[in-house]
Amino acid sequence: MITIADRIAGVEEYYFSKKLREIAQLRSQGKDVINLGIGSPDLKPADSVIKALNNTSEQDNVHGYQSYKGIPALRGAFADWYKKYYQVDLNPETEILPLIGSKEGIMHISMTYLNPGDEVLVPNPGYPAYAAAANLTGASCRYYNLSDEQGWLPDLEALEGTDLNKVKLMWVNYPNMPTGTSASTALFEQLKAFGERNKILICNDNPYSFILNDEPLSMLSAGLSDYILELNSLSKSHNMAGWRVGMIAAKEQHINNILTFKSNMDSGMFLGIQAAAIEALKLGKDWYDSIDKIYKERRAVVWQIMDTLDCKYDKNQVGMFVWAKIPESIADVDVMINEILYQADVFITPGFIFGDQGKRYIRISLCAPVATFEKALKRIEQIKNK
Secondary structure (H helix, E strand, O other), X not given: OOOOOHHHHOOOOOHHHHHHXXXXXXXXXXXXXXXXXXXXXOOOOOHHHHHHHHHHXXXXXXXXXXXXXXXXXXXXXXXXXXXXXHOOOOOOOOOEEEEOOHHHHHHHHHHHHOOOOOEEEEEEOOOHHHHHHHHHHOOEEEEEEXXXXXXXXXOHHHHHOOOOOOEEEEEEOOOOOOOOOOOOHHHHHHHHHXXXXXXXXXXXXXXXXXXXXXXXXOHHHHOOOOOEEEEEEOOOOOOOHHHOOEEEEEOHHHHHHHHHHHOOOOOOOOHHHHHHHHHHHOOOHHHHXXXXXXXHHHHHHHHHHHHHOOOEEOOOOOXXXXXXXXXXXXXXXXXXXXXXXXXXXXXXXXXXXXXXXHOOEEEEEOXXXXXXXXXXXXXXXXXXXX
């Protein structure tokens, strides 16, 4: 057999990829497993979005290759969206790069800027893709701990007390996943100043700013900088996860640098999806309010599940998950998760997949109907009452 490249030898298969196979195996055995683990929106996009896709797809001469930078109308729609909801002015010609999903952007940024020997500041707990992308470039991860005691915010003063000479890039994610911690203007200003003082590129991954959050914020509201990038996405805010529409916002030189790598990786986004994304970006506050109403109803039942499991959680969390601390009486969250899976046929995400700072936590996604959460609640109550 041909051996795999060294760059992938230290990268593990994504946890959910493995767990979904396990769930599929249980279902093949007749188990009705309820999956409350993954944040994949179960609701559809707005009707106008679907109509735009259909109308464009039926036209001639729209099925060929598209621009690597997206059509001007899409970049303009992203710029209008940022101005309307984040109060951020962006030049659609030079400061916006559409992506085939923002997860693609994590890899593009990493491949554009990181060399072997560079260091990357990665949050713990945090989205596993940040570390995976860094490892694939040959860079080294330096995890910075987030904790409940610190409000799940980075301790920038403590970081500056360490040697940062090799650090080239820092991943942040506010509103935060998995903890649900809100963004704030003060935090973004502090991060911008930290990046500029230490010549570290601060990358904010921002797909959750509209979910159960009355005040969407962008890191770019602190002002564009040579040391700031922001990723955004329509996956969560517009129920378009499978459509793969994201973006990078940054100063022109960053956009040009990343485009150099991206243009060697894909051939642009299908025009029908770009037309649909433009319609999505035109939606008003009533769209976001309607989605939040549904998520609030679901969250109320998820809180009941967490109460049944004797977990502690903050009701001020935002985003499409509930993050909760397991009781002290439970020694191992993995044992707890598997007991719920194999006894109640309910899958809940263990917090340790986001780093060892999550080893005493669990996370439930809000991406299921209320009836499904109520069904899961009854099953969990049954095993708890045995």
